[in-house]
Amino acid sequence: MDELSRGFFQALELIFSADPALYEIIFLSLRVTGLALLFSTLIGVPVGATLGLSRVRARGFITVLLYTGMGLPPVVVGLFVYLMLSRSGPFGALGWLFTPSAMVTAQIIIAFPLVSGLTMAAVQGVDPALRVQVRSLGATRAQEVWAVLREARLGVVAAIVAAFGGIISEVGAVMLVGGNIEGKTRVLTTAIVLNTRTGEFSLAIALGVILLGLAFVANVAMLRLQGKE
Amino acid sequence: MRDLKPIYETENLKKEYAGRIVVDVERLAIGAGEMFALVGPSGAGKSTLLRLLNFLETPTQGEIIYQGQSVNGNLSIETRRQVTTVFQRPVLLRASVRDNVAYGLGLRGQRADGRVEEMLTRVGLAALADAPAQKLSGGEMQRVALARALVIEPRVLLLDEPTANLDPYNVGLIEEIVREQNRARGTTIVLVTHNVFQAKRLAQRVGLMLSGRVVEIGDAQQFFDAAQDPRTTAFVRGEMVY
Numbered sequence: 001m002d003e004l005s006r007g008f009f010q011a012l013e014l015i016f017s018a019d020p021a022l023y024e025i026i027f028l029s030l031r032v033t034g035l036a037l038l039f040s041t042l043i044g045v046p047v048g049a050t051l052g053l054s055r056v057r058a059r060g061f062i063t064v065l066l067y068t069g070m071g072l073p074p075v076v077v078g079l080f081v082y083l084m085l086s087r088s089g090p091f092g093a094l095g096w097l098f099t100p101s102a103m104v105t106a107q108i109i110i111a112f113p114l115v116s117g118l119t120m121a122a123v124q125g126v127d128p129a130l131r132v133q134v135r136s137l138g139a140t141r142a143q144e145v146w147a148v149l150r151e152a153r154l155g156v157v158a159a160i161v162a163a164f165g166g167i168i169s170e171v172g173a174v175m176l177v178g179g180n181i182e183g184k185t186r187v188l189t190t191a192i193v194l195n196t197r198t199g200e201f202s203l204a205i206a207l208g209v210i211l212l213g214l215a216f217v218a219n220v221a222m223l224r225l226q227g228k229e
Numbered sequence: 230m231r232d233l234k235p236i237y238e239t240e241n242l243k244k245e246y247a248g249r250i251v252v253d254v255e256r257l258a259i260g261a262g263e264m265f266a267l268v269g270p271s272g273a274g275k276s277t278l279l280r281l282l283n284f285l286e287t288p289t290q291g292e293i294i295y296q297g298q299s300v301n302g303n304l305s306i307e308t309r310r311q312v313t314t315v316f317q318r319p320v321l322l323r324a325s326v327r328d329n330v331a332y333g334l335g336l337r338g339q340r341a342d343g344r345v346e347e348m349l350t351r352v353g354l355a356a357l358a359d360a361p362a363q364k365l366s367g368g369e370m371q372r373v374a375l376a377r378a379l380v381i382e383p384r385v386l387l388l389d390e391p392t393a394n395l396d397p398y399n400v401g402l403i404e405e406i407v408r409e410q411n412r413a414r415g416t417t418i419v420l421v422t423h424n425v426f427q428a429k430r431l432a433q434r435v436g437l438m439l440s441g442r443v444v445e446i447g448d449a450q451q452f453f454d455a456a457q458d459p460r461t462t463a464f465v466r467g468e469m470v471y
């Protein structure tokens with residue numbers, strides 16, 4: 001208990017002392033996760049919306065694939081990306097292994113099914129009678145689709161926030177493909193693992209507090225958006 | 230209302246779902262500016278017929294002539310926008326009452342001007358204009374649905390059981406607005422209801438629909454007091470006719 005409280009106060013000190021190494025880790029985390037989130041949103045939202053709107057038979061199969069993707073163990077994704085990017089792998093020539101690019105790639109694979117799957121669910125959750133009713137009010141096909149997407153917007157935001165929470169706190173994949181190299185690929189989660197192992201608890205706690213804080217801010221932002229409705 | 234120029238004429242209109250004929254109407258003419266009520270038990274095909282009249286579905290067979298023009302396949306967006314429906318269970322947008330009422334104007338690229346406020350007053354919702362539509366009571370929601378339909382000044386207003394499950398106060402309000410819309414503004418109204426009393430209160434002409442077919446159509450008084458088909462007499466008396 002003593003160790004914990006001492007660690008906690010040292011952690012606060014570290015956070016407010018603007019320690020450059022600490023901030024480098026934070027910024028790399030945000031950069032990797034931000035980029036991964038951006039790409040998975042740019043692809044995942046249109047894909048999820050299209051699936052949610054379509055009545056094709058094949059949707060059942062794609063849905064199963066997406067839901068499986070949502071439950072993929074991140075460490076398995078890490079292993080897969082590692083093999084793809086390793087020197088003898090098909091994308092070895094890119095030279096991405098143990099760089100932030102590899103980490104972004106792994107996080108996109110983890111986040112994409114979350115964003116598209118939850119977006120699809122949000123779009124399907126819109127009352128099917130809405131389409132007929134806005135059409136009756138004079139909506140064109142495009143206006144009809146737009147109305148459905150607008151109704152699903154909260155669910156889409158929730159999908160993006162869920163994906164953010166999922167990948168910023170993920171450790172297995174980024175550890176494998178990034179390598180936790182100091183000043184290069186060390187992010188919040190991998191730094192926590194390292195500092196805990198080496199007994200540097202105050203630093204580990206400081207990183208943990210920041211990680212929690214980021215997840216907290218994301219969720220508050222989402223709740224505020226929902227409150228505005 | 231035989232003196233009115235028909236706004237709709239249908240010929241051998243049929244609609245099938247999965248091979249089952251749900252609507253099978255030999256002839257139906259609806260006069261411009263009239264208030265026509267269609268009564269019949271649940272499952273008779275009334276809602277399906279309204280969807281056909283709103284051009285929301287295409288007939289399996291036969292055709293609908295709207296204002297002298299066959300609408301099969303080649304319907305301009307302007308023409309389609311002359312007809313709208315108020316459904317039994319309205320689905321409103323996650324937005325304020327005002328934005329819901331203004332929605333149809335926005336679809337047409339028109340500004341949400343004084344017409345919206347005027348309409349809100351007309352349906353008694355001016356005080357709730359900024360409230361989220363999702364939080365309204367059933368009767369208030371239905372009045373929003375009526376307001377968003379009327380604000381676009383439709384030529385034809387289709388009403389699909391608009392007051393089923395509503396309290397008498399809201400039923401009275403809605404009936405009064407609908408009556409005024411027809412009498413003072415000349416909007417053609419087709420009212421579907423399983424409530425014969427409502428048909429009697431509002432309509433000038435009434436038709437009975439059973440198992441997809443229109444059994445009898447007549448002027449209101451004749452329909453209720455001197456029906457030709459015994460099934461009409463039975464239905465009007467509240468007896469089972471299925």
Ligand SMILES: Nc1ncnc2c1ncn2[C@@H]1O[C@H](COP(=O)(O)OP(=O)(O)O)[C@@H](O)[C@H]1O
Binds near residue numbers: 269272274276
């Ligand atoms: N989209 C649809 N697909 C299949 N069957 C339908 C569909 N819409 C209506 N039906 C069927 O058509 C019949 C008539 O329905 P409906 O027009 O809703 O009757 P009403 O409005 O008079 O109660 C019902 O048996 C209903 O199950």
Ligand SMILES: [Mg+2]
Binds near residue numbers: 275390
């Ligand atoms: Mg019905």
